Amino acid sequence: MNYGLIAGNGRFPFLVLNGARAQGVSLAVAAIKEETDATIEQHAALVEWISVGHLGKLIKFFQRHQVTQVIMAGQVKHVQIFSLNALPDWRMAKMLARLPRRNTDALIGAVADELAREGITLIDSTTFLQDHLARAGVLTKRAPNKHELADIEYGLHVANELARLDLGQTIVVKNQAVVALEAMEGTDATIRRAAELVRNRPLTVIKVAKPNQDMRFDVPVIGLQTLDTLKACHVTAMSLTADKTLIFDRAEVLAGLNQAKVSLVAR
Numbered sequence: 001m002n003y004g005l006i007a008g009n010g011r012f013p014f015l016v017l018n019g020a021r022a023q024g025v026s027l028a029v030a031a032i033k034e035e036t037d038a039t040i041e042q043h044a045a046l047v048e049w050i051s052v053g054h055l056g057k058l059i060k061f062f063q064r065h066q067v068t069q070v071i072m073a074g075q076v077k078h079v080q081i082f083s084l085n086a087l088p089d090w091r092m093a094k095m096l097a098r099l100p101r102r103n104t105d106a107l108i109g110a111v112a113d114e115l116a117r118e119g120i121t122l123i124d125s126t127t128f129l130q131d132h133l134a135r136a137g138v139l140t141k142r143a144p145n146k147h148e149l150a151d152i153e154y155g156l157h158v159a160n161e162l163a164r165l166d167l168g169q170t171i172v173v174k175n176q177a178v179v180a181l182e183a184m185e186g187t188d189a190t191i192r193r194a195a196e197l198v199r200n201r202p203l204t205v206i207k208v209a210k211p212n213q214d215m216r217f218d219v220p221v222i223g224l225q226t227l228d229t230l231k232a233c234h235v236t237a238m239s240l241t242a243d244k245t246l247i248f249d250r251a252e253v254l255a256g257l258n259q260a261k262v263s264l265v266a267r
Helices: 012-022 038-042 055-064 090-098 104-117 146-164 187-197 224-232 250-260
Strands: 002-007 027-032 046-050 067-073 170-174 177-181 203-207 235-240 263-266
Touching: 002 012, 012 027, 012 038, 012 067, 027 038, 027 055, 046 055, 055 067, 055 090, 055 104, 090 104, 146 170, 146 177, 146 203, 146 235, 170 187, 177 187, 187 203, 187 224, 224 235, 224 250, 250 263
Parallel strands: 002 027, 002 067, 027 046, 203 235, 235 263
Antiparallel strands: 170 177, 170 203
């Protein structure tokens, strides 16, 4: 069985490569020109650069290397699909024309269907990263206090509804009131916007997976960049979805949270 990787931006693709290598698996990498860090060529023996709109070329690359199992890792911004720099090829254009909506699930689900038609299966993006998943419980030295727990309980109801509608994964709460909701801007930008609104007073962040999270794509992730944002924006507590959220650079993230006395819990 040959494995492939569709690599978007950030560290996610690199961690998948490292995790696969640790299990003796090499990956044929389709790197997205508009998104992927160029240094990926130093981490994989086989890399093909493909525009985000060139679905036909992507499929041919995997077929040429007899790839039957593919992991998608790293964000590809929605706006890239519609930008002038990423004009879709014939296969992508046909796929887009069939879509009744163009949210994350619809877009990536349609790509998965196109791959499947060619005998290529999109698999769980955490296949080689099981040790990076947040397990249930308090993950930091400090547990949430009663005020933070009240914000988390309240926020989970709102965040789960937001995720169910496939609008975003993150909300920011203060005193059981929603300060900011995530849309396309991403978690860090949502937290920064909330901090501006409350003038850097303490906040609680809730980041959730979808109710029926498809682990093949759009899996919630936090990492060192999240840590920096939480500290800069005076976030005192954060809640994640257990077993469905990845923590990159786990040791460094938890050490940084402990030093800043930020509570992290997975539920």
